[in-house]
Amino acid sequence: MLTDFKNHIIEKLSMLKDGKLLIAISGGIDSVVLAHLCQNMNLNFSLAHCNFKLRAEESDKDEAFVMDLAKDLNVEVFIQNFDTTAYATEHKRSIQMAARELRYDWFKELAAQLNFDYILTAHHADDNLETFLINFTRGTGLNGLTGIPTVNDNVVRPLLPFSRIQIETFAKENQITWREDASNASRKYLRNKLRHEVVPILKEINPQLLDSFQNTLSHLNDTQLVVEEQLFDFKKRAIISEDDLGTTYKISEFKAVKNPKAYLFELFKNYGFTAWNDVVELLDAQSGKLVKSNSHRLIKHREFLILTTLNHSDRCEKSLLISEYDDEVKTPFGVLSFNNVDEISETSNLIVYVDKDLLKFPLELRLWKEGDVFQPIGMKGKKKISKYLKDEKASLVEKENTWVLTSDNKVVWVIGKRADERFKVKSKTKKIFKVTI
Amino acid sequence: MLTDFKNHIIEKLSMLKDGKLLIAISGGIDSVVLAHLCQNMNLNFSLAHCNFKLRAEESDKDEAFVMDLAKDLNVEVFIQNFDTTAYATEHKRSIQMAARELRYDWFKELAAQLNFDYILTAHHADDNLETFLINFTRGTGLNGLTGIPTVNDNVVRPLLPFSRIQIETFAKENQITWREDASNASRKYLRNKLRHEVVPILKEINPQLLDSFQNTLSHLNDTQLVVEEQLFDFKKRAIISEDDLGTTYKISEFKAVKNPKAYLFELFKNYGFTAWNDVVELLDAQSGKLVKSNSHRLIKHREFLILTTLNHSDRCEKSLLISEYDDEVKTPFGVLSFNNVDEISETSNLIVYVDKDLLKFPLELRLWKEGDVFQPIGMKGKKKISKYLKDEKASLVEKENTWVLTSDNKVVWVIGKRADERFKVKSKTKKIFKVTI
Numbered sequence: 001m002l003t004d005f006k007n008h009i010i011e012k013l014s015m016l017k018d019g020k021l022l023i024a025i026s027g028g029i030d031s032v033v034l035a036h037l038c039q040n041m042n043l044n045f046s047l048a049h050c051n052f053k054l055r056a057e058e059s060d061k062d063e064a065f066v067m068d069l070a071k072d073l074n075v076e077v078f079i080q081n082f083d084t085t086a087y088a089t090e091h092k093r094s095i096q097m098a099a100r101e102l103r104y105d106w107f108k109e110l111a112a113q114l115n116f117d118y119i120l121t122a123h124h125a126d127d128n129l130e131t132f133l134i135n136f137t138r139g140t141g142l143n144g145l146t147g148i149p150t151v152n153d154n155v156v157r158p159l160l161p162f163s164r165i166q167i168e169t170f171a172k173e174n175q176i177t178w179r180e181d182a183s184n185a186s187r188k189y190l191r192n193k194l195r196h197e198v199v200p201i202l203k204e205i206n207p208q209l210l211d212s213f214q215n216t217l218s219h220l221n222d223t224q225l226v227v228e229e230q231l232f233d234f235k236k237r238a239i240i241s242e243d244d245l246g247t248t249y250k251i252s253e254f255k256a257v258k259n260p261k262a263y264l265f266e267l268f269k270n271y272g273f274t275a276w277n278d279v280v281e282l283l284d285a286q287s288g289k290l291v292k293s294n295s296h297r298l299i300k301h302r303e304f305l306i307l308t309t310l311n312h313s314d315r316c317e318k319s320l321l322i323s324e325y326d327d328e329v330k331t332p333f334g335v336l337s338f339n340n341v342d343e344i345s346e347t348s349n350l351i352v353y354v355d356k357d358l359l360k361f362p363l364e365l366r367l368w369k370e371g372d373v374f375q376p377i378g379m380k381g382k383k384k385i386s387k388y389l390k391d392e393k394a395s396l397v398e399k400e401n402t403w404v405l406t407s408d409n410k411v412v413w414v415i416g417k418r419a420d421e422r423f424k425v426k427s428k429t430k431k432i433f434k435v436t437i
Numbered sequence: 438m439l440t441d442f443k444n445h446i447i448e449k450l451s452m453l454k455d456g457k458l459l460i461a462i463s464g465g466i467d468s469v470v471l472a473h474l475c476q477n478m479n480l481n482f483s484l485a486h487c488n489f490k491l492r493a494e495e496s497d498k499d500e501a502f503v504m505d506l507a508k509d510l511n512v513e514v515f516i517q518n519f520d521t522t523a524y525a526t527e528h529k530r531s532i533q534m535a536a537r538e539l540r541y542d543w544f545k546e547l548a549a550q551l552n553f554d555y556i557l558t559a560h561h562a563d564d565n566l567e568t569f570l571i572n573f574t575r576g577t578g579l580n581g582l583t584g585i586p587t588v589n590d591n592v593v594r595p596l597l598p599f600s601r602i603q604i605e606t607f608a609k610e611n612q613i614t615w616r617e618d619a620s621n622a623s624r625k626y627l628r629n630k631l632r633h634e635v636v637p638i639l640k641e642i643n644p645q646l647l648d649s650f651q652n653t654l655s656h657l658n659d660t661q662l663v664v665e666e667q668l669f670d671f672k673k674r675a676i677i678s679e680d681d682l683g684t685t686y687k688i689s690e691f692k693a694v695k696n697p698k699a700y701l702f703e704l705f706k707n708y709g710f711t712a713w714n715d716v717v718e719l720l721d722a723q724s725g726k727l728v729k730s731n732s733h734r735l736i737k738h739r740e741f742l743i744l745t746t747l748n749h750s751d752r753c754e755k756s757l758l759i760s761e762y763d764d765e766v767k768t769p770f771g772v773l774s775f776n777n778v779d780e781i782s783e784t785s786n787l788i789v790y791v792d793k794d795l796l797k798f799p800l801e802l803r804l805w806k807e808g809d810v811f812q813p814i815g816m817k818g819k820k821k822i823s824k825y826l827k828d829e830k831a832s833l834v835e836k837e838n839t840w841v842l843t844s845d846n847k848v849v850w851v852i853g854k855r856a857d858e859r860f861k862v863k864s865k866t867k868k869i870f871k872v873t874i
Contacts, residue, residue, distance in 0.1 A: 136653065137639050137642050137643045137646060137649065138643060138649060139643075139648070139649025139650065139652045139653050140653055140656070141653065141656035141657065141660065142579065142656070142657060142660045145582070145657075190642060193638065193642060194642070197638050198635055198638050198639065201630065201634050201635050202574050202635065204760070204761070204762065205574050205627060205630060205631070205760055205762045206574045206575060206576075206760055207758055207760055207798075207799045208758055209574060211576070212574065212575060212576025213576065215576045215711075216573065216576050216577055216578065218713070219577070219578035219579070219702060219706070220578065220579060220582075222696065222698055222699035222702045222703070223578065223579045223660075223664055223699065223702075223703065225695065225696040225699045226664050226667055226668075226696070226699045226700065226703060227660055227663050227664060227667075229667070229694065229695050229696070230663055230664075230666070230667040231663075257666065258662065258666050259659065259662040259663070259666070261659055262659035262660065262662045262663045263663065265656060265659045265660075266659070266660065266663060269656070274652075276655070321644055321645055323641070323642055323643055323644055324641070325641065325642045361644075362644045
């Protein structure tokens with residue numbers, strides 16, 4: 001693959017030669033190489049850099065580096081500062097998700113206002129492989145295994161067929177300088193663990209892993225298109241109404257196909273259902289029977305299946321396990337994110353800091369239940385959570401929606417309300433673990 | 438998952454309670470546990486053990502262990518000896534493939550003759566995960582990611598939902614004894630590498646990996662069924678004739694679907710094609726144009742696409758890379774297998790022994806080309822391969838079909854003909870590497 005880099009990337013980029021381009025640039029090696037490549041090919045491009053203010057001085061140095069680069073390349077540069085933490089808190093997002101949303105929203109706004117034809121990002125084949133493995137370890141379906149799209153809407157990723165090594169080699173051969181991303185180690189440890197511990201072994205097993213992976217992705221994407229075509233036709237036949245209240249499907253159409261379960265899964269997988277056997281049984285159930293996910297429900301109503309969103313109080317009561325390597329977990333009440341930090345900085349009832357060495361992984365996240373006790377931070381004795389909620393004058397709805405984070409069945413945090421004394425950060429604490437809603 | 442093992446396996450096995458069962462038993466923990474479980478549930482079963490004679494004394498001890506077990510359980514046992522090496526040589530199979538074919542052929546023969554309803558094998562969830570990862574690292578499509586089937590024909594795998602740990606726990610709790618499989622380390626190093634180095638990290642990342650994996654497999658299998666249903670309908674429309682000479686498809690049907698490439702891939706992926714863009718271009722090519730794989734060709738003929746097998750001399754000339762962890766590689770001339778061995782045993786021109794420390798991986802396997810030289814074993818000087826083939830009075834066909842195995846571009850073996858002096862095993866050799874056609 002390596003020897004092909006220059007010709008191959010020239011071919012990719014030359015398809016963009018008539019467009020007005022906006023390059024999303026962090027200052028890291030990938031996006032800096034992309035900018036140099038576009039410069040070498042005399043493309044018409046500008047740079048857009050987000051300063052998420054997440055790493056204080058380092059973030060500002062990245063910004064300064066990008067400003068200098070723009071001057072060197074003699075191109076226009078846009079810089080935007082974001083208060084990522086505030087946005088994340090306000091919109092109940094993890095820091096990563098908040099940063100992603102802020103970034104793409106801004107790029108698209110810029111592109112619309114200033115008539116950029118394409119937004120270019122510097123994702124490459126190793127990013128893609130890591131994403132595949134993350135989705136695979138979490139559990140997924142075909143759509144989670146089809147990779148990062150080369151093009152979606154006006155976002156284009158010309159480096160996607162190339163490896164991290166090819167990009168590094170090009171950077172070194174051309175004396176390109178970049179900023180090392182100091183945040184990798186702390187922010188994305190799941191990805192880093194795969195990158196440093198799993199991928200090297202897979203590459204040892206198959207020296208041409210990335211090539212094989214590209215072929216696999218190409219095949220899976222083709223298959224996905226066959227499935228989508230089939231589903232499109234099926235939906236045309238099966239859906240009889242679709243409005244704010246829900247979508248209504250004819251049960252007879254599910255019964256007409258060879259494997260109803262496959263169609264039920266493909267149609268409803270994006271609504272959080274997990275009890276697929278129960279969903280299948282709905283087809284033959286009494287009218288009025290239903291199956292719930294965390295966000296939706298499917299109701300059998302005479303000869304129809306109706307998909308609607310769930311009332312808040314209807315949510316099902318599942319527990320989630322959290323490994324040491326999770327950096328974020330989607331929950332029914334928003335996204336919980338986990339970070340190793342050096343010190344306690346901002347505090348609120350949406351954040352808790354605990355002594356990591358006292359935790360036993362996997363942690364469990366669940367609704368509180370009768371009999372749960374904890375030691376409210378600052379107090380000497382234990383207290384029942386039921387008593388605590390009563391003393392706090394929590395409403396019925398609030399009581400029904402109170403979650404706890406536990407370690408080895410001991411409450412670490414009554415989420416959004418009160419931390420536990422036993423896990424708090426003390427002067428002798430070595431590793432501080434920060435949990436944020 | 439663990440706590441569910443007993444109830445869950447009872448449920449699985451009770452579905453077999455009216456059948457006459459044949460358990461494929463190696464003497465290893467998985468199949469021995471399966472036999473005990475069937476005994477506990479009073480199922481009607483016999484044992485069938487293959488002695489592949491691959492590990493001398495160890496193979497015979499396995500056989501003796503199974504005989505004793507049958508006596509203890511008071512059930513019928515069938516034992517069959519195989520000359521696996523001879524079969525592999527004769528049918529150009531790797532040792533593993535030979536053993537698999539011999540085993541299943543014999544089980545099916547036994548089942549047919551003695552009226553067994555089901556053949557039970559002891560594959561479990563970890564086997565399944567390893568198979569997934571092997572296929573993934575080699576590159577595959579959806580069908581390579583759908584796992585080992587729970588049931589195919591009359592072969593049933595009741596332990597497939599359970600983990601290796603669950604089986605071990607059950608064995609220990611019930612004081613079950615088994616034979617450790619000493620061959621694992623030497624024979625299946627690719628699988629072992631994944632088992633010991635990759636899977637533990639994935640399980641650390643997601644403590645519920647095997648559960649997530651079962652869900653992923655279930656979803657992918659459902660999706661696969663949707664694809665198959667779609668293809669079945671498509672083939673009904675597109676195929677106008679199918680006979681010994683080939684299969685003829687109407688090009689208009691490919692053009693009627695949204696993504697012709699996806700259908701071309703799904704229909705022709707099992708025939709070795711890799712140049713999918715060329716295949717797509719055939720739809721609009723001049724009559725007479727064709728695309729070849731190692732075994733087949735697709736010809737555009739007026740408004741039709743015709744799939745036929747390839748003449749021997751038509752094969753394409755690709756090179757294959759072989760990693761240190763490959764145990765077998767499919768080639769156009771059969772399967773090459775690789776083993777670490779302790780000593781030189783049988784010899785033939787289909788086997789070569791080399792000093793592993795002199796090899797530089799990946800090795801390359803390719804057709805010889807003009808300019809290739811080697812040092813025929815036993816000779817002092819180098820010789821051109823063209824000269825060697827001429828001196829050997831090789832026919833034109835033989836010349837065209839001579840392959841070489843190379844290390845760092847140096848010939849290690851003119852395959853099936855002559856080894857190279859430089860890589861031969863000497864008295865000081867520490868690691869002997871055996872390559873077999």
